[in-house]
Amino acid sequence: MMRQPLPPAELDRNRHAAPQVFERLRDAIISLALAPGTVLSRAALAQQYGVSQTPVRDALMILAEEGLVDIFPQHATKVSQINLLAARQAHFLRRALEIEIVRTLAEAPDPALIQDLQALVDEQRRALEVNDLARLSALDQAFHQRQYVEAGVMELWVLQRRHSGHIDRLRHLHLPLLGKAATILDDHQRIVDAIASGRGEAAETHLRRHLSGTLARIEDLCQRFPDYVRR
Amino acid sequence: MMRQPLPPAELDRNRHAAPQVFERLRDAIISLALAPGTVLSRAALAQQYGVSQTPVRDALMILAEEGLVDIFPQHATKVSQINLLAARQAHFLRRALEIEIVRTLAEAPDPALIQDLQALVDEQRRALEVNDLARLSALDQAFHQRQYVEAGVMELWVLQRRHSGHIDRLRHLHLPLLGKAATILDDHQRIVDAIASGRGEAAETHLRRHLSGTLARIEDLCQRFPDYVRR
DNA sequence: TGGCTCTGATGTGCTAGTATTTTAGCGGCG
DNA sequence: CGCCGCTAAAATACTAGCACATCAGAGCCA
Known part of the structure; x- marks a missing residue:
């Protein structure tokens, strides 16, 4: 036993x-x-x-x-085993959904949404200053989830979360997230600004760069921990 | 009993x-x-x-x-009950996925893909000529599925299908699909052409119009069959 | 008459246990 | 020495059935 x-x-x-x-x-x-x-x-x-x-x-x-x-x-x-193909598809799912979301939101920016997102970014900034990674991660989730809710597709947030298991496991292989935190924050700020000013294309561009960081880390981790990963 | x-x-x-x-x-x-x-x-x-x-x-x-x-x-x-909110979200999911797919495919059009898609469109044209609606519907599915496969996200096709139950039920309330078939075919042809020539933006535009037809029918059907629909 | 309480029927969530299928491991044969 | 078939162990898929939660409806009270 x-x-x-x-x-x-x-x-x-x-x-x-x-x-x-x-x-x-x-x-x-x-x-x-x-x-x-x-x-x-x-x-x-x-x-x-x-x-x-x-x-x-x-x-x-x-x-x-x-x-x-x-x-x-x-x-x-x-x-x-952690499945790289499944992780890539989960990432594709998230990318597709969130791009469509920011484009939708930028078409008619709601002041209440902008205020909430900006507040979340500001809080993330404070969490970064005191190196509170757990809080930073939670706020990151809240930042993205808020956009799903505003777009009226909260169930798709749940759906996306339920298919991120492989990515989440890869994330746990990769502790030193700290170095990228400032970049993530900049991305978030640019996304908020683009939505607020109704620039859908710009929001999409910033979101793509934001998410491509995750994808790059995925590919990197798969090479460094081949035992857990099925190719 | x-x-x-x-x-x-x-x-x-x-x-x-x-x-x-x-x-x-x-x-x-x-x-x-x-x-x-x-x-x-x-x-x-x-x-x-x-x-x-x-x-x-x-x-x-x-x-x-x-x-x-x-x-x-x-x-x-x-x-x-048929859930209009769920149907809208399923439609959002499909739209987000397929837009990202056509944009990806248009970045590096594969001749084999174009050939397959064009063959499917041609077959649809023949099916329409003999009023074979069942075959037309199957070919429509195949047309979209082929793009998921080419983009390497076949599991997301399955995912999308698994969440289209509410939409599929609405479709069964709406028999006279025939009037729109020619429009659907035109949309398909324009999408293929746009991908083949690497015009991602154009592909997205045509896809959006293609799918917006479905959404309009959904809203219409919900008003005409209120007993089955939970608002 | 209208509303509250209680009871009974119904059905889910779970428990206990059987049977079929799969695969690891061993032995014999070529 | 390597391959094939057999055997046995183990786990899943399923069968049978119980217990508690829920709700409809009768009955009582105001």
């Missing part, structure tokens, strides 16, 4: 079991606490969380749809 | 049951054979297909993720 590196804390019996198992497994996989290739025994997981196999099975089925685990029928379920 | 308007044919015992149940239910929902609001009893469906409740449950869970059924915890599972 293998040791399980997962948090052993018990589930909340007042909530449904399956979503909780899903969340825990997803966090563990994305943080690489469960390394690619790890076999996920349904029976073992069920015992570990103190539930039967059905909620575990439900969780694993959802994870399989996101591509975070591979289910080999009648045989085994394993944490998937 | 209500009558079930589903095909009673038995399942293939050599394939897994859950995916078959899923496919049948999805087809029935999208074709509106199962009207929005219909209660889907797990026990009844299990009996109907000659399987136990688990594969039915699996199928219903996937359908719920696509938004085609609503699961009310501990109470009931129903075919969802």
Whole structure:
């Protein structure tokens, strides 16, 4: 029997079991606490969380749809290798969505939106000054999410997040994010300004450069950590 | 006990049951054979297909993720109302993806791609001449899918299809597609020409007009069939 | 008559357990 | 020595069934 590196804390019996198992497994996989290739025994997981196999099975089925685990029928379920093709497609998805979003928003800039985005950029600036990376990351998410909401496509934000598992795992291989933070902030500021002044093309240009940074890091990481990555 | 308007044919015992149940239910929902609001009893469906409740449950869970059924915890599972917001977001998703695709393809047009697309357009023209609507529809799908494949994002084609359930149901409310077929063909031809000559902006323009036709029909249908639509 | 409470029926979420399928590993044969 | 087939272990897909949550509707009260 293998040791399980997962948090052993018990589930909340007042909530449904399956979503909780899903969340825990997803966090563990994305943080690489469960390394690619790890076999996920349904029976073992069920015992570990103190539930039967059905909620575990439900969780694993959802994870399989996101591509975070591979289910080999009648045989085994394993944490998937990081898939470069899947990561590229997830990045394509995000790029396509956010370009269309900034173009839409720039057509009729809403002052309330601009105010919110500017506030988020300013807060990011303060977080950078005190080197609070966790807060910086959260604010970055909020900055982009705010635009989905304004465009009336919040479900597409959720969709995009649900398909970013491979990218998120790559991000966890790449701790020294700090050097790029100033550049990211500049990009954000330029995007806000372009939307505010109704320059859709300019917003698209800045967004493309902003996201291309992520893509470059992806390709780089895949070369430096070939064990985790399936080519 | 209500009558079930589903095909009673038995399942293939050599394939897994859950995916078959899923496919049948999805087809029935999208074709509106199962009207929005219909209660889907797990026990009844299990009996109907000659399987136990688990594969039915699996199928219903996937359908719920696509938004085609609503699961009310501990109470009931129903075919969802057609959701205009979801349809708009699915349309936004498709528009964003295909615009980014044609722009990418126009940057470095591949002769083999152009040849395939042109062949598909020509075949559509022939199908239109003999009023073969089913074939026209299939060729339309193939035309767009071919571009996803060329851009290396076939999984995003699948993703886009999986989220088009609400739109597909609206399409089934709207039989007289024939009037627009010639316009659709013209759009396709212009998109091919624009990609072939490397004019990304032009391709985007034609694609936008092409897709805006669909969106206009969506809004129209929602007004004409208010019973099925949740606003 | 209108609104609140309680009860019963219904159905989901989960538990327990069976059966079929897959694959690793071993032994024999060419 | 290498390839093929057999065997057995293990995991998934499925079957059967229970328990608690939810809601419709009857009955009671104001």
